[in-house]
Amino acid sequence: MNPHIVAFGGGVDSTAMILGLIEKNEPIDLILFADTGAERPTTYEHIENFSNYLNKLGYEPIKIVKNKNKLGEIVTLEDDCLKRKCLPSIAYGFKTCSSHFKIQPQDKFLNNWQPAKETWAKGEKCIKYVGYDAGEQHRADNAAKRQDPKYTNKYPLIEWQWEREDCLDIIKRHGITNVGKSACFFCPSSRPKEIVDLYKKHPDLLRLANVQNNYNSKGSNPRDSDTNLALYLKVLSCLVQAQVEVFHLLAWMASCAIVRIHVSMKPFLAADIVIMCSYLSAPSSYK
Numbered sequence: 001m002n003p004h005i006v007a008f009g010g011g012v013d014s015t016a017m018i019l020g021l022i023e024k025n026e027p028i029d030l031i032l033f034a035d036t037g038a039e040r041p042t043t044y045e046h047i048e049n050f051s052n053y054l055n056k057l058g059y060e061p062i063k064i065v066k067n068k069n070k071l072g073e074i075v076t077l078e079d080d081c082l083k084r085k086c087l088p089s090i091a092y093g094f095k096t097c098s099s100h101f102k103i104q105p106q107d108k109f110l111n112n113w114q115p116a117k118e119t120w121a122k123g124e125k126c127i128k129y130v131g132y133d134a135g136e137q138h139r140a141d142n143a144a145k146r147q148d149p150k151y152t153n154k155y156p157l158i159e160w161q162w163e164r165e166d167c168l169d170i171i172k173r174h175g176i177t178n179v180g181k182s183a184c185f186f187c188p189s190s191r192p193k194e195i196v197d198l199y200k201k202h203p204d205l206l207r208l209a210n211v212q213n214n215y216n217s218k219g220s221n222p223r224d225s226d227t228n229l230a231l232y233l234k235v236l237s238c239l240v241q242a243q244v245e246v247f248h249l250l251a252w253m254a255s256c257a258i259v260r261i262h263v264s265m266k267p268f269l270a271a272d273i274v275i276m277c278s279y280l281s282a283p284s285s286y287k
């Protein structure tokens with residue numbers, strides 16, 4: 001049988017998908033998680049706990065992969081942002097942060113994974129499970145338009161018609177707790193309530209002290225680029241706590257200007273549009 005691989009995202013959907021596959025006795029040969037180096041502490045805890053749980057059920061522990069440079073050194077998304085003095089690309093309407101730090105590390109690992117290589121050598125494909133839920137048929141349809149010579153994607157949650165509640169049910173039934181959204185703690189696509197949650201639970205992440213130390217030890221003078229990211233988060237936190245809409249908008253625009261000046265970004269229309277759109281969507285999602 002050709003290898004069955006789970007692209008594990010670390011959140012509710014893919015956790016539920018794995019548990020569903022186990023309950024339905026579907027094959028799982030490898031579970032891969034790509035660590036950007038900036039996941040929330042709760043995600044890291046969940047991955048460790050869930051990996052131990054799977055191991056007790058007789059499955060291999062979750063394989064964690066990370067982005068590396070040509071010298072084989074790990075480079076996190078945070079390192080990359082600070083080095084380039086910019087925000088993750090999603091802030092400007094691109095998805096290269098996800099591509100470089102999520103998809104490519106998994107692809108590189110699989111390109112050297114023996115069962116996959118043997119499958120491709122026979123001219124066949126590996127099976128990849130993707131955790132899109134029943135409401136994400138459009139994403140599966142879009143993916144189907146791209147012919148992948150190496151993988152056949154399967155979408156178990158769509159096949160089973162599992163919604164969010166079904167996913168939460170199976171997770172609860174297995175006694176697994178603290179499964180939250182999996183995303184970089186400084187993701188520009190964060191919803192306001194997620195930023196408030198981060199602010200309350202992990203104010204330390206705003207400081208990014210380790211990164212600052214790394215920069216100082218390299219002798220560069222980034223005018224504390226880490227502060228730029230911290231500032232970005234703080235401004236967002238302040239914004240979502242502001243209740244007056246007009247003030248909200250003005251503060252948001254000011255924050256864009258501050259962030260741009262601090263990270264030495266060139267005026268960038270796309271960034272303005274994206275940031276403004278995210279502002280416009282913020283109040284409803286926050287409420």
Ligand code: SF4
Nearest residue numbers: 088097098183184187
């Ligand atoms: S979570 Fe956000 S910042 Fe992190 S890789 Fe994905 S889109 Fe980029």
